[in-house]
Amino acid sequence: MAAPDASRKSPAPRARTRRGTLGHLPELAYALAAIVAVTALYGLAYSQASAFPTASSLVGHGIGIAGFILMLMTATLYSLRKLRTDARWGSTAGWLKFHMVTGLVGPYMVLLHTAMKFNGLAGLTMLLTVVVVVSGIVGRYLYTRVPRAAQGGPGAGDAGPEARSRLLKRRKRLATWHTFHVPLTWVLFIAAFIHVVAALYYATLQR
Amino acid sequence: MTRNGRPGFFSPTGIAVAAVLVVVVVALTVLLGPVLFSPGSLNAQAKAAPLGGVASHAQLGNHCGACHTAPWSSQTMADKCMACHKDISAEISGKTGLHGALLATRTPTCAGCHPDHHGPNGTLTALTGSFSADMHNSFAFKLTGKHATIACSACHANAKSLQDFQKTPQDCNSCHAKDDKHKGSFGTQCGSCHNTSGWGGASFNHDIFPVNHGSNQQTATCQTCHPSGTSTYTCFGCHAHTQSNVVGQHEGKSLSQLTNCIQCHKGGSGGGG
Numbered sequence: 001m002a003a004p005d006a007s008r009k010s011p012a013p014r015a016r017t018r019r020g021t022l023g024h025l026p027e028l029a030y031a032l033a034a035i036v037a038v039t040a041l042y043g044l045a046y047s048q049a050s051a052f053p054t055a056s057s058l059v060g061h062g063i064g065i066a067g068f069i070l071m072l073m074t075a076t077l078y079s080l081r082k083l084r085t086d087a088r089w090g091s092t093a094g095w096l097k098f099h100m101v102t103g104l105v106g107p108y109m110v111l112l113h114t115a116m117k118f119n120g121l122a123g124l125t126m127l128l129t130v131v132v133v134v135s136g137i138v139g140r141y142l143y144t145r146v147p148r149a150a151q152g153g154p155g156a157g158d159a160g161p162e163a164r165s166r167l168l169k170r171r172k173r174l175a176t177w178h179t180f181h182v183p184l185t186w187v188l189f190i191a192a193f194i195h196v197v198a199a200l201y202y203a204t205l206q207r
Numbered sequence: 208m209t210r211n212g213r214p215g216f217f218s219p220t221g222i223a224v225a226a227v228l229v230v231v232v233v234a235l236t237v238l239l240g241p242v243l244f245s246p247g248s249l250n251a252q253a254k255a256a257p258l259g260g261v262a263s264h265a266q267l268g269n270h271c272g273a274c275h276t277a278p279w280s281s282q283t284m285a286d287k288c289m290a291c292h293k294d295i296s297a298e299i300s301g302k303t304g305l306h307g308a309l310l311a312t313r314t315p316t317c318a319g320c321h322p323d324h325h326g327p328n329g330t331l332t333a334l335t336g337s338f339s340a341d342m343h344n345s346f347a348f349k350l351t352g353k354h355a356t357i358a359c360s361a362c363h364a365n366a367k368s369l370q371d372f373q374k375t376p377q378d379c380n381s382c383h384a385k386d387d388k389h390k391g392s393f394g395t396q397c398g399s400c401h402n403t404s405g406w407g408g409a410s411f412n413h414d415i416f417p418v419n420h421g422s423n424q425q426t427a428t429c430q431t432c433h434p435s436g437t438s439t440y441t442c443f444g445c446h447a448h449t450q451s452n453v454v455g456q457h458e459g460k461s462l463s464q465l466t467n468c469i470q471c472h473k474g475g476s477g478g479g480g
Contacts, residue, residue, distance in 0.1 A: 050358050055246070079215035121232065121243040179220060186221030187228050194232055198244035202271065205278035206318070207285075 027097040031104040038063070038105065042112050052115035055122075056203055060113055067109025068192065071129070074103040075185055100140060107133050122195050128188040135181045139174075240269035251327035252368070259291030264323055274323075288317040305369075308345040315342075330367040348377050352403030392429065393437045420475020442468045 045059040046052060053059035078099035082092055089095075107129045114126055235243055251265035259273070267273045276282045289296040298304035302311060320338045321331055340355040362382065366372050376382065380395035386406070387393075393400070400409040418427055432440045442448045453465050469475075 048358070050360050075216055076214070079217075083212065083214055117247060119247050120245050122246065178215075179218075182216060182218040183221035183224045185216065186218060186225040190225035190228055194229070195244075198241070201278060202241075202244055202275050203246075206275060207278070207283045207316075 027100040028104075030097075031101045034101065034105045035108050038109055038112070052112075054115050055113055055117070056199075060115060061204075063109045064113030067106045067111075067113060068196075070102040070106030070109065071192075072189075074099055074106055075189065096140070100136070103133060103136050121191060121198065125188065125191040125195050128184065128191055132181070132184050132188050135177075135184055139177050139181055241271050242269045245269075245271070245324060247324040247329075248326050250323050250325070250329055250331055252331065258293075265327055283316075285317045288321075309342050311345065313339075313342055328367070332366070332369070332372065353405060354403050391436060392433065416469055416473075417475055440469075441466065 042053070042059070042063065049057075053063075055061070055064060078092075078095045081089055081095040110129055111126065114122065117123075118126055232243060249264040249267060251263045253262040261267055264274075274284060274287050276284055276287060289299075295306050298306040299310050301307060315338070320333055322333050323329070323331065338359070340350040343350045362375055363372055366375070378395065379397035380387075383397060384391075384395075387397075388406075400411055402408075402410075427445065429437070431445055432442070434441065434444075443450050443453065450462055454460070454462050457465055
């Protein structure tokens with residue numbers, strides 16, 4: 001997991017180095033490592049059962065609950081950190097990495113929970129999860145390329161009025177993206193909540 | 208994206224859209240039944256005689272309450288099963304038949320072994336779940352040794368019905384022919400030497416005839432006496448036992464009468480009886 005980095009200063013200017021793609025994007029490396037580990041454990045259960053562990057099995061339930069908790073952390077912790085003005089709880093950049101890691105690993109675990117069956121509201125919930133993840137990737141890797149200089153951040157002194165105006169427009173587009181990403185997440189979690197209640201009623205608590 | 212000191216995930220638009228979803232789900236459930244919560248289609252394998260008014264679970268449609276009970280209800284899901292499957296109920300209460308034997312010592316739920324929602328042609332008897340090796344020991348074919356630890360599907364591949372399970376071969380060779388290092392030369396009765404703990408540690412019992420029959424040297428291999436497999440044997444071809452010698456030593460008898468040497472030479476030595 002990407003531990004929030006309290007000592008992180010302002011990001012250094014982008015520069016091409018000899019580090020690979022994952023070197024530039026350590027959160028992807030962390031997420032990939034976690035996904036490989038989860039896949040290995042899941043593969044063990046798969047080989048023992050000679051089939052995908054069903055969603056209601058111990059492995060299926062466990063991986064679904066763990067993935068859902070990671071998704072809840074994804075949806076809340078980064079936003080809550082941004083409420084804080086001090087760096088005691090780590091940098092926002094560090095929490096964004098955490099948001100990315102849990103936002104990739106959690107949905108992957110939930111995908112395994114489905115045992116590749118996508119019926120009814122549960123299937124819709126999985127579809128929404130994919131949409132929100134794709135939306136998050138778009139937001140992280142396309143819109144955050146827009147420098148914050150327009151808001152008076154690093155490099156603001158170098159920008160002329162026209163450049164600042166262009167940046168402001170791009171930042172507005174970022175805000176537009178956010179108005180899609182967050183409501184989609186709400187719909188996803190409400191759908192997931194209904195799915196959990198229905199699963200408890202029709203399956204887990206059945207005697 | 209903090210506005211007015213609220214966290215970024217607090218989105219009035221999001222809450223509004225989520226509320227719309229709740230309304231849609233409730234409306235669909237009221238209009239169509241709880242179809243949105245079904246994990247898959249019900250089984251369509253039809254019984255010859257309808258039970259509970261339907262020939263298959265699929266005919267129950269969206270009437271989920273036909274099988275599912277509220278968690279707080281005193282009625283269990285098994286009660287619902289037994290209400291239609293009265294033959295199974297009679298087996299269990301009378302401790303007769305398959306289910307009577309299976310449930311003599313255990314009380315799993317019906318759904319533990321008989322899932323549904325796996326499509327019209329899905330299995331109605333799970334190869335995983337609450338069925339256990341010791342329950343299988345209620346049957347003639349006991350699960351011991353390694354048989355008790357392998358996946359059910361190793362023997363019951365693609366079994367979907369009781370008839371499929373009953374068709375499972377019970378002789379060793381049907382499953383283990385590919386494992387036979389003797390290439391069939393020792394026949395198909397693996398259990399004569401091997402047990403279910405593994406292929407190693409086979410017990411070789413040749414009490415029927417002393418392998419060396421008097422010789423101090425272990426020179427005979429299995430193929431010496433059993434060139435065509437262990438179900439037959441021959442003494443011809445071993446040192447002095449050529450066909451002409453044997454015929455010469457048994458005056459008045461033809462070769463065809465001299466193939467079962469052990470009948471007279473029980474210990475393998477001369478004399479006979």
